[in-house]
Amino acid sequence: MSQPPIASQSDEAVRISPVAWVAKQARAYEESGGTRATTIHGSPCLLLDYRGRRSGAWHRTVLIYGRDAESYLVVASNSGKDTDPLWVRCLEENPEVRLRVGTERFPAYAERLSAEEKARVWPHLTEVFARWDTYQRGTPRDIPVVRLSRAKI
Numbered sequence: 387m388s389q390p391p392i393a394s395q396s397d398e399a400v401r402i403s404p405v406a407w408v409a410k411q412a413r414a415y416e417e418s419g420g421t422r423a424t425t426i427h428g429s430p431c432l433l434l435d436y437r438g439r440r441s442g443a444w445h446r447t448v449l450i451y452g453r454d455a456e457s458y459l460v461v462a463s464n465s466g467k468d469t470d471p472l473w474v475r476c477l478e479e480n481p482e483v484r485l486r487v488g489t490e491r492f493p494a495y496a497e498r499l500s501a502e503e504k505a506r507v508w509p510h511l512t513e514v515f516a517r518w519d520t521y522q523r524g525t526p527r528d529i530p531v532v533r534l535s536r537a538k539i
Contacts, residue, residue: 400446401446403446411448412433412446412447416433416446420491426448426450427450427517429450429515430450432485432486432487433447433448434448434449435484435485436483437480437483438476439479439480450514450515451487452513452514453510454507454533456535457536458485458533459499460532460534461515461531462532463517463529466517466520466521468526468527470530477498477532481496483496492537494537495534495535495537497533498531498532499531499533503531504531507531508531
């Protein structure tokens with residue numbers, strides 16, 4: 387599937403997660419230029435900026451990621467809860483996102499993986515963060531995996 391064009395990075399204000407530990411980590415990650423707070427429980431993490439479904443405002447969260455070739459993979463585990471995290475619904479409506487991965491910041495495009503694609507990458511993802519397997523077994527919902535691909539500007 388080809389990616390739609392994406393707007394370049396802007397200086398618009400970003401609303402950081404209201405979850406205290408996420409906000410603290412996001413601030414440390416961003417304020418250090420991507421040199422600190424780049425892991426969660428020993429796993430690599432990135433900053434995901436996405437547009438709110440209703441407000442259209444930019445929001446930021448911190449997510450553990452895996453890799454698939456040049457793409458980044460994030461898991462909408464919501465810590466194993468029976469509902470998807472809000473950010474995954476926002477991505478379905480507004481797939482144009484901004485990422486900080488380490489010291490690099492760039493626009494990207496989000497796409498939910500099919501069941502077949504998820505099955506292919508799941509073993510790698512659970513090597514990155516083993517709890518995802520526990521979360522998937524503990525909830526009746528199919529936990530989404532989202533591919534974040536660098537935008538072609």
